[in-house]
Amino acid sequence: MIQDEYFSVHAGLTINVEPLDDNTACPDDEAFRLEIPPLFRVASECSELEESTERLLSNFGSDDSKALIGYLGAQNTKINLLLSYVLSQQDDPTIRFTTRTFGASRLSFISPTPLTLGRNARIKLFLNDPPAAIYCYGEIIDCQPYGSQSGDDSDNSCDKSNYEVHLRYTQLLESDRDLLIRAALHVQQKLLRERAQQRSDS
Template sequence: MNQDEYFSVHAGLTINVERLADGESLPDESAFLLEIPPLFRVASECSGFEEGIEQSLGKLAQKDNQLLLDYLKAQNNKINLLLSFVLSQQDNPALRYTTETFGASQLTFTATQPFQVGRYTRVKLFLDKPSAAVYCYAEVTDCREKGDAFEITLKYIRLQEDDQDLLIRAALYVQQKLLRQRAQQRTENQ
């Protein structure tokens, strides 16, 4: 699938965006993989495990093992809370922004200073559902004035395939949540 084919959702994720310094170049694919902080690797792997485990838990639910299922879900929630806390320690307040939109190919956010189109950035995205963080590089593809600020669009340039899958799952989670809220509002209005 072409990166431009992924949809974006309106949601506020915490991100860190660091502009590459003058003379600093985009790493090649192998250098990028070596550069990814270990904690981001662990978070990505844990999210991958969780997806497989959810299918197994679905089978347990069919076999009427509700107590075991509840226990396993509670343990999973504890691990996710701990993982979220540890990942939050990687958030640098000096580089922190909040997304306007995000998806598996790009994101937008608002900044008080303009970003130069065509320049590269190092990006950390902190996801709530699934609990994970993504480390990648992106290119500034658009910078538009928006009132007293600037709306910046970043397109991912160096992104692991597993992390792209995480972003797809996170966007789908947000989309499903919005659809449930709309359905509930319709039900309440009738």
Template sequence: MSQDEYFSVHAHLKINVEELGDGEHVPSDVEFGREIPIAFRIASDCGVLDSSVEKEIHTLHNDQGHALSKFLTAQNEKINLLLGFMLSQQDDPNLRFQTETFGASSLTFIAKKAFQKGQHLRLKLFLENPPSAIYCYGTVYGCKEKNGKFAVGIKYTRLQEEDRDVLIRAALHQQQKLLRQRALERDN
């Protein structure tokens, strides 16, 4: 699947956007793998583990292992709380923005200043569901003035495949949330 085939959803994620300084460049895949901060590696590994055992825990919940399922779910929630706290320490308020849309190939956010098309950026994305954080690089593909501010579009240029999967799950979660909300509004 090419990057352009992923859908985006309208949702607000907390992100950090850092412009690359003079002499900095987008790292190669190998350099990128070594550069990812440990907190983001742990978040990615936890996400992979969560998705791999999710079905098994659900099966336990439906079988006789209801108590075990509840215990494992509670333990997972505790770990996610600790992980969320650890990842919140990676958030730099001076670099903080909020997305308008996001997906597995790109995101958009609003800024007070213009960004240049083709500009390379270091990004940190903080997700609530699934609880995770993503470290990646992106390139500005567009910047349009919007009510005295700027709508900035970024395509990911360095992103781990596991993190792309997390973004897909997060976008699907947002879409399901929207569909449930619309169904409730229709019923009322």
């Protein structure tokens, strides 16, 4: 599957985006792997372990296993809370943004200043479900005045001083891409449940 085939969802994730100098290239594969901070590696491995544990626990069905499942679930919740707190310390407020859309191949966010097309950026994404943080690189592939796509100049709700920036991942671990797919699916499933609930209420 090529990158553009991954779907994106509208959701707000906390991200850090650090544009590099215009002439600075992304690191190659080996340098990128060595550069990833240890905490981000731990977060990725914990999320993978959580997924495998969930699959294992789904095979338990007897009444005797309910107490064990409850206990393991409580321990997992504690670990996730601790992990989320530790990862939050990696968030740099000076380069913090919130995604408009995200997926396993690209993301978009609103910037107060325009960014140069083709410029590379160092990115950190902080996921809520599953709780994790992703370290990667991306290339700026689009930057437009926010709201200009609507074609309606009478829409005063759009702040023309901001810019909608689209980034395409250029260095991203495959395990982290899987995390982004899971996170996007979680958002999509949540939206579907909310729509179903709204229909039943009406």
